Amino acid sequence: xxxxxxxxxxxxxxxxxxxxxxxxxxxxxxxxxxxxxxxxxxxxxxxxxxxxxxxxxxxxxxxxxxxxxxxxxxxxxxxxxxxxxxxxxxxxxxxxxxxxxxxxxxxxxxxxxxxxxxxxxxxxxxxxxxxxxxxxxxxxxxxxxxxxxxxxxxxxxxxxxxxxxxxxxxxxxxxxxxxxxxxxxxxxxxxxxxxxxxxxxxxxxxx
Ligand SMILES: Nc1ncnc2c1ncn2[C@@H]1O[C@H](COP(=O)(O)OP(=O)(O)OP(=O)(O)O)[C@@H](O)[C@H]1O
Numbered sequence: 001x002x003x004x005x006x007x008x009x010x011x012x013x014x015x016x017x018x019x020x021x022x023x024x025x026x027x028x029x030x031x032x033x034x035x036x037x038x039x040x041x042x043x044x045x046x047x048x049x050x051x052x053x054x055x056x057x058x059x060x061x062x063x064x065x066x067x068x069x070x071x072x073x074x075x076x077x078x079x080x081x082x083x084x085x086x087x088x089x090x091x092x093x094x095x096x097x098x099x100x101x102x103x104x105x106x107x108x109x110x111x112x113x114x115x116x117x118x119x120x121x122x123x124x125x126x127x128x129x130x131x132x133x134x135x136x137x138x139x140x141x142x143x144x145x146x147x148x149x150x151x152x153x154x155x156x157x158x159x160x161x162x163x164x165x166x167x168x169x170x171x172x173x174x175x176x177x178x179x180x181x182x183x184x185x186x187x188x189x190x191x192x193x194x195x196x197x198x199x200x201x202x203x204x205x206x207x
Contacts, residue, residue, distance in 0.1 A: 002063070002066030004028055005183045006028040006183070008051075011047075013058050020043045022203065023060065026200060033178050033184040035200070036185070042203075044202055045187060052081060053071055078150060080153045083156045086144070095126065101147050115146070121139055134161040142158060151183065153174075156186070156187050157187055167190055
């Protein structure tokens with residue numbers, strides 16, 4: 001068993017000989033929303049990549065669910081990840097992308113119709129992603145991430161491309177996720193999203 005969903009102890013990462021993270025400590029409890037904030041290049045994405053097991057630590061320990069992150073079905077079945085824009089199937093519509101996600105997860109968190117409604121995509125349900133606006137595509141990425149069941153969300157700038165109204169709505173959706181017991185770790189430049197979370201900087205200190 002584990003007390004912290006994420007437990008970083010002395011996490012140090014060098015990239016290309018440059019020190020990016022230095023002895024970072026972070027403990028995230030179930031149901032918390034934690035925002036990693038800091039200027040461009042301060043190491044937010046690197047930190048997320050370490051927690052996802054995509055970037056090895058130079059030194060220190062990374063535990064997720066009490067174990068080092070493992071690139072296997074057991075780990076990814078519990079972790080929802082939104083970093084870069086996903087690759088879309090060009091011929092599938094917005095609705096069909098969500099149906100695909102719903103079909104492979106027996107216990108989806110919401111129906112496809114509810115996801116279309118929650119993410120304000122009802123009017124674009126029959127459009128293919130390439131015909132969506134940037135913000136609409138980001139809403140589709142978020143809808144797919146939040147439709148599937150997960151325990152931990154790792155989000156890199158989830159506000160990218162979203163208008164002010166939907167950024168506030170995203171804050172509500174993440175709070176609903178946390179109220180259900182989910183945990184969120186996100187890198188963000190959005191002051192509104194950060195204000196609703198526990199803020200840490202990539203140096204590990206409260207921000
Ligand atoms: N593969 C790499 N090799 C060398 N340096 C790298 C590599 N990837 C990233 N860096 C550097 O590591 C530092 C941290 O990058 P990172 O992407 O984690 O920052 P960030 O806080 O997420 O930035 P942003 O707000 O711009 O997204 C930056 O100085 C970046 O240039």
